[in-house]
Amino acid sequence: MKLKKDLIKKTIGLTLVFTSFLGCGLETGSEKASVTNGDTVTLDWYINYSWFNTGWGSNVVSRTITENTGVNINFITPQGNEEEKLNAIIESGSLPDLITLGWWEPQVNELIQKDMVYAINELADEYDPYFYQVSDEQAVSWYTQNDGNIYGYPCSSVTPQDVENNDNIGSNQTFLVRKDIYEAIGSPDMTTMEGFENAVKKAKEMFPQVDGKPLIPIGAHLFDDSGNVSFDQYIQNFLAVPYEKDGQLYDRNTDPEYLQWLKMFRRLNEEGYLATDVFIDQRSQMEEKIAEGRYFCMLYQYTDMADQQKILYSKNPNSIYIAVDGPKNKNGDDHILPTNTASGWTVTMISKDCKDPEKAIQFIDYLISEEGQKLVYLGVEGITYDMVDGKPVIKSDVLKLLNTDRKSYDQIYGADDAYWMLQDNVMQLKWKTNNTSPTTQLEEWTYQYAQYTGQYDVILPADTEDAYIDSQVKALWADTLQQLLLAESDEEFDRILEEYKSTRVELGYDGLQEKRYQYVVKAKEKLGIN
Structure with missing residues (x-):
């Protein structure tokens, strides 16, 4: 004072x-x-x-x-x-x-x-x-x-x-682990589903509590009316899921490898490793828990937890979060983490x-x-x-x-x-x-994986049919994503997914994707991207 x-x-x-x-x-x-x-x-x-x-x-x-x-x-x-x-x-x-x-x-x-x-x-x-x-x-x-x-x-x-002219422009997106816990369990490779799953379980087994409060094995951003960036966009970016293929926008939400990772998170939830907090907490509650070091790992925007990181550091430098390689695809491709655009x-x-x-x-x-x-x-x-x-x-x-x-x-x-x-x-x-x-360390870790992806940022004109369809499709995905993670079996997961795919077609998804790609083409021209 x-x-x-x-x-x-x-x-x-x-x-x-x-x-x-x-x-x-x-x-x-x-x-x-x-x-x-x-x-x-x-x-x-x-x-x-x-x-x-x-x-x-x-x-x-x-x-x-x-x-x-x-x-x-x-x-x-x-x-x-x-x-x-x-x-x-x-x-x-x-x-x-x-x-x-x-x-x-x-x-x-x-x-x-x-x-x-x-x-x-x-x-x-x-x-x-x-x-x-x-x-x-x-x-x-x-x-x-x-x-x-x-x-x-x-x-x-x-x-x-x-981005091309500067080697120190990074991304906000990181995979974070609590340093002392991560090192105590052997600093495992968490780029594969097996490695990720084993690390989460071992962390919970060795450290069931943090200062008398339950350890939260996995942290994420909040769920909103368009999904959850940690469980959709961020994982997709870590897996290097493409944005387009063969001259059209790629359906990233149904990419096979991405869905396999979602099924892994479903299993972790079924076994009690995906805490209820993840589904209901708002930002203020998450910030409080980050400042307490309650999470073992997080797919998180590091700039959103910078203040809490400093609180942890002031208490115990070994309790801070560090960035490490997160989920990767089967080829082990580098993450594609978006810079600002x-x-x-x-x-x-x-x-x-x-x-x-x-x-x-x-x-x-x-x-x-x-x-x-x-x-x-x-x-x-x-x-x-x-x-x-x-x-x-x-x-x-x-x-x-x-x-x-x-x-x-x-x-x-x-x-x-x-x-x-x-x-x-x-x-x-x-x-x-x-x-x-x-x-x-969190910022500098991203430099090696940072790429410009702003050509895929599409905002549709307000009060148009396209904007209405887009909002409906996003709302459908937001609801579906939670259902997928909370599904009681892989079979229920598959059923929910098929229902999602058929419903969005009825909403006009295919036509919307074609129109969105037209905006991408124009953005590429405006930005000078081949």
């Missing part, structure tokens, strides 16, 4: 000195050091993730952004179901100033088609042409609609060229209810600029880092806090992409430090 208080006092003092010259509006080269031009305005920013809880105004980074842009932020996040909250906001007809949501969400197209958001390029033309200097040309091209406008700007956008992760849009669209576009332009990205990533020079021989070096006390107490770090400093909504991971590579953290 004393350390935290001392850090707060130190930060406030340094910030007062630093901000005394921030408002001068100086320009550095082509970068605008400040875009303030009047009173500070508070913009309501809706983030469509219930887990996001970083505030604004208490830390160094957010205060510096406000000083430089004249924009203060009031974050709004859903309490409960994100989709229900977002739909309610749209139906109310009164939108927050800024909206950030997943690029794949159907509400993206809905907001555009209902004329509820500004064209960012038109705001740039009217208020701030600086947008054209600082925006990523490929991202703008990718998100430009048929009418020539761009309505949302992405975070974490990556192109095939970025041109679509990125989320898009941020400016609503037509925005109280100050001029300040909003200037705010976005500042954050996507090199100056803004460096601030969001590294923080403030002299407070969070120093430049040594032309390279940024994170201050030792700041780094220690980052690696042991992310919540306090965000409250005091707020760098390291705490405000990730417009982050540019490729640009930030130029400032990447040599510091190691409890998640370094």
Whole structure:
């Protein structure tokens, strides 16, 4: 506690000195050091993730952004179901100033088609042409609609060229094992079904409890209305299941090897190794259990458990999770783990209810600029880092806090992409430090398997028959996947699968696949992929 208080006092003092010259509006080269031009305005920013809880105004980074842009932020996040909250906001007809949501969400197209958001390029033309200097040309091209406008700007956008030109762009998808338990059972090969099954059983046998609570042998992301990424997309990617064959989209959900692995998970469930928690837990519950080290292994996005990894590390470095090779196909082919894509992760849009669209576009332009990205990533020079021989070096006390107490770090400093909504991971590579953290091994393990697969990211126009069919097919799969894992026998598994295949045909699956492939062909042309 004393350390935290001392850090707060130190930060406030340094910030007062630093901000005394921030408002001068100086320009550095082509970068605008400040875009303030009047009173500070508070913009309501809706983030469509219930887990996001970083505030604004208490830390160094957010205060510096406000000083430089004249924009203060009031974050709004859903309490409960994100989709229900977002739909309610749209139906109310009164939108927050800024909206950030997943690029794949159907509400993206809905907001555009209902004329509820500004064209960012038109705001740039009217208020701030600086947008054209600082925006990523490929991202703008990718998100430009048929009418020539761009309505949302992405975070974490990556192109095939970025992946080709950088050997340190990885994937978020990992197969994780708890280090001490994995080593105690002999660091087994878990790439085969036999090896995987034996390792899970041995871990449960040797370590039935973790600090008095039952060990959960297998962890996964939550089940939602389109399935479970751990038990469908991630396993398929680890097995290197192709996305297309013979000039058409491949049906990955019925790939024979993938189905054999699903049957193995069914057997593990029948024998009590797939805990009920896996089927019912929401993200907050999973985070709590990860922080306790309750899972033996997980098919999981490592960035979603980074904070919990640091908690484990602070308690016992041997109790952290490490990435190892996971399920592989019978040929032993390398995993194909997707990098981020041109679509990125989320898009941020400016609503037509925005109280100050001029300040909003200037705010976005500042954050996507090199100056803004460096601030969001590294923080403030002299407070969070120093430049040594032309390279940024994170201050030792700041780094220690980052690696042991992310919540306090965000409250005091707020760098390291705490405000990730417009982050540019490729640009930030130029400032990447040599510091190691409890998640370094997880990230670097993915480099060898990372590939660009963004051409297969398809989002169908909202309020169309294709979009309706797609939602029905996804909902059918979501229900089917749980039934397959909970089936009482392989024979019941097969029956459920055949019912799924026939039902989706009735829904219009075959025609939908053909149309989806047309989007893939266009995406390949746009991205320059042969």
